[in-house]
Amino acid sequence: MTIGLGHYLALGAVLFSIGLYGVLVKRNAIVILMCIELMFNAVNVTLVAFSRYVTPTLLTGQVFSIFIITVAAAEAAVGLAIIISIYRHRETLDAQQFNLLKW
Amino acid sequence: MSDPIPAVAFYLMAAIAVAPALGLILTRNIIYAAIFLVASFTGVAGVFVLLNADFLAAVQLLVYAGAIAVLIIFAIMMTQDTQTGSRPNQQRWPALIISGAILVVFLVVLFQTAWPVSALAPLETTTEALGRLLLNEYVLPFEVVSVLLVAAMIGAIVISRED
Numbered sequence: 708m709t710i711g712l713g714h715y716l717a718l719g720a721v722l723f724s725i726g727l728y729g730v731l732v733k734r735n736a737i738v739i740l741m742c743i744e745l746m747f748n749a750v751n752v753t754l755v756a757f758s759r760y761v762t763p764t765l766l767t768g769q770v771f772s773i774f775i776i777t778v779a780a781a782e783a784a785v786g787l788a789i790i791i792s793i794y795r796h797r798e799t800l801d802a803q804q805f806n807l808l809k810w
Numbered sequence: 811m812s813d814p815i816p817a818v819a820f821y822l823m824a825a826i827a828v829a830p831a832l833g834l835i836l837t838r839n840i841i842y843a844a845i846f847l848v849a850s851f852t853g854v855a856g857v858f859v860l861l862n863a864d865f866l867a868a869v870q871l872l873v874y875a876g877a878i879a880v881l882i883i884f885a886i887m888m889t890q891d892t893q894t895g896s897r898p899n900q901q902r903w904p905a906l907i908i909s910g911a912i913l914v915v916f917l918v919v920l921f922q923t924a925w926p927v928s929a930l931a932p933l934e935t936t937t938e939a940l941g942r943l944l945l946n947e948y949v950l951p952f953e954v955v956s957v958l959l960v961a962a963m964i965g966a967i968v969i970s971r972e973d
Binding site: 708709710711712713714715716717718720721722723724725726727728729731732733734735737738740741742744745748751752755756758759760761762763764766769770772773774776777778779780781782783784785787788789790791792794795799800801802803 | 815817820824827828831832834835840843844847850851854857858860861862863865866869870873874877878881882884885886888889891895896897898899901902904905906908909910912913916917920921925926927928930931932933936939940943944948951955958959961962963965966967969970972
């Protein structure tokens, strides 16, 4: 069977739902960030697959993916800085302990 | 369509992308989770190569596997939190149901839709085309992203400073 657009979109969907499960379930803040990066990767795969199969000469999806990678890098840097700063004050990385904003 | 890629190449790269992702959410060791993340990034770079996105595959390896994963490992080393590990919380079953339902909805929708697939051949090398696009049509997001990166650098340094 020739590999078509559906295969790549299914791969993106599977990666996205695996990352979604990890974000909802994990307690360690760094692991939550890792699963968010997994979701970003899934979105990039979907965008590039659409770019390649629907408009192969236009490369719009790849440009968007470059911007997503850039923004994800900036967000990972700031997010990890926040996590390190929280760890200095609270001595824990358990996301369930970060409950100062709960009602 | 241009010459089709062999199915084994796609399934191999997909397995390299998906299997470490499953390992990432199932393991209890954070360091293993970080290594699984690097493996998954490499698999996604392989998928980009199969999609004729050569420049993007190189950027994926450089930025994601090379920089972001190393940054995450540094953060793991700096926060030696041996108590938490990578444990799940109490919401495993609702999360499994929800993410499974979302996956099923995605799969049903994408296999039922008649996507307007084009028969054109993709570009052989994308680097020059991407360079032209980034500096002509997408120059505004390009400049804004530069400012964003500077702001993120300054913010990360300020937030993680010892005071």
